[in-house]
Amino acid sequence: MNDANRNRVFLVDGARTPFLKARSGPGPFTPVDLAVQCGRPLLARQSFDRSLLDLVILGCVNVIADEMNPARVAALRLGLPERMVAFTVQINCGSGMQSLDTAYRYIRDGSHQMVLAGGAEALSHAPLTLRQSAVEWFGQMNAAKGPLEQARAMKGLRPEFFKPVVGLERGLTDPITALSMGQTAEVLAHRFDIDRKAADMYAMQSHHRLAAAQDEGRLKGEVMPAFARDGSVYDHDDGVRPDSDMEGLAKPKPVFEPPYGKVTAGNSSQITDGASWCILASERAVEEHGLAPLAEITDSEWAGLDPSIMGLAPVLAATPIVQRQGLSREDIDLWELNEAFAAQVLSCLAAWDDAEFCREILGLDGAFGRIDRDRLNVDGGAISLGHPVGTSGNRIVLHLANAMKERGAKRGIATECIGGGLGGAMMLEAA
Numbered sequence: 001m002n003d004a005n006r007n008r009v010f011l012v013d014g015a016r017t018p019f020l021k022a023r024s025g026p027g028p029f030t031p032v033d034l035a036v037q038c039g040r041p042l043l044a045r046q047s048f049d050r051s052l053l054d055l056v057i058l059g060c061v062n063v064i065a066d067e068m069n070p071a072r073v074a075a076l077r078l079g080l081p082e083r084m085v086a087f088t089v090q091i092n093c094g095s096g097m098q099s100l101d102t103a104y105r106y107i108r109d110g111s112h113q114m115v116l117a118g119g120a121e122a123l124s125h126a127p128l129t130l131r132q133s134a135v136e137w138f139g140q141m142n143a144a145k146g147p148l149e150q151a152r153a154m155k156g157l158r159p160e161f162f163k164p165v166v167g168l169e170r171g172l173t174d175p176i177t178a179l180s181m182g183q184t185a186e187v188l189a190h191r192f193d194i195d196r197k198a199a200d201m202y203a204m205q206s207h208h209r210l211a212a213a214q215d216e217g218r219l220k221g222e223v224m225p226a227f228a229r230d231g232s233v234y235d236h237d238d239g240v241r242p243d244s245d246m247e248g249l250a251k252p253k254p255v256f257e258p259p260y261g262k263v264t265a266g267n268s269s270q271i272t273d274g275a276s277w278c279i280l281a282s283e284r285a286v287e288e289h290g291l292a293p294l295a296e297i298t299d300s301e302w303a304g305l306d307p308s309i310m311g312l313a314p315v316l317a318a319t320p321i322v323q324r325q326g327l328s329r330e331d332i333d334l335w336e337l338n339e340a341f342a343a344q345v346l347s348c349l350a351a352w353d354d355a356e357f358c359r360e361i362l363g364l365d366g367a368f369g370r371i372d373r374d375r376l377n378v379d380g381g382a383i384s385l386g387h388p389v390g391t392s393g394n395r396i397v398l399h400l401a402n403a404m405k406e407r408g409a410k411r412g413i414a415t416e417c418i419g420g421g422l423g424g425a426m427m428l429e430a431a
């Protein structure tokens, strides 16, 4: 399909739940609960009838057994018609952006007019699983015929069978390299010479920026309060530490490569629960229903690279967009680069500023240049907010749209690294 036949795609509106830090034990909401909590007020404030939506797509990494295909469960709980097609996508931390990109492409190519695309993740509900030896033992017990065989199988019982494997640890470990996500950030810190002070400084700024955005009411239309069954109300991102300072950040020990690593609890993204939705619409739908979009989605890109340096993927995904749009670094007014780890974000900035890297890996003539920190993650990011993995890609696009509107920006890019060695990026322009 040539460009002339492509439809323009707009991000009409969006909302998310507060991001809630996973503390000990499951949090108050499942992924679908979260999706419903922010989906309800979002749909209620639209001027169009919700039955006009064509499709629901939801990104979710840790789907729980009671909510298979959470997109469909959420759609029905949101009161959408039974004919509504709804599917769930999973591409690790890219899931919430994948839902948007799928919606963007469907609308652009003319098959759909209005799509609800989101991400939902409750990392506090990540499954606890049995170790392989325990699974085999339970299998033998089930297969045992009669008391004699059962007694024989019973002999194989070991206390460690009852010590569960934390699913989250597995989920945040790359299956090809066996490196944890934090270790991949350490690889980058080493490669780009990111020191602990620089990582902590970045983390401190993330907390200060989010705290300022909360205080100054910049998240008001974006964050919808969530109401738990026990009557508790959650109305703000609770992982923020407004008083973060360099002294405090210097205290936590390196988690993933002790004792010399640079990545700590203070400069990593937090383990968090949260959901986010965006409504995407074609130009025709915008005109027909008199909608006032936040932004236009004008390009997107995905990239793959060595899983052990997955954190560099934003560089590989975002740069081709800038190039093919005939733009330069300065033309991008705002960037949202998901803060998986401070060392990972800083490595991306360093890679863009490294002429050799840009020539060899990106095929540029020289360095892309260092992104201005005043244009990057202006209201904080996953270090201060938390990182509900299947949601974050959706949140950064939504927040980019809101931040662009708030600041009168013309153009912005949201981009993120994805476990397994992938990256995604989307470009927005003022509507």
Ligand SMILES: CC(=O)CC(=O)SCCNC(=O)CCNC(=O)[C@H](O)C(C)(C)COP(=O)(O)OP(=O)(O)OC[C@H]1O[C@@H](n2cnc3c(N)ncnc32)[C@H](O)[C@@H]1OP(=O)(O)O
Pocket (backbone or CB within 6 Å): 091, 092, 093, 094, 172, 181, 182, 203, 207, 241, 244, 245, 248, 249, 251, 252, 255, 264, 265, 266, 267, 268, 269, 270, 271, 340, 341, 387, 389, 417, 418, 419, 420
């Ligand atoms: C998956 C993909 O597809 C791609 C990606 O995005 S990769 C990224 C995926 N996500 C991850 O890998 C998650 C990374 N983060 C983690 O694993 C965990 O946050 C972690 C293991 C690093 C730390 O977990 P934790 O110990 O529960 O952290 P947390 O409770 O926040 O902090 C522990 C202590 O550090 C200190 N600390 C944390 N932040 C601080 C700050 N800003 N200032 C000062 N001290 C701080 C405090 O002493 C804190 O203890 P208190 O809460 O009692 O004050």
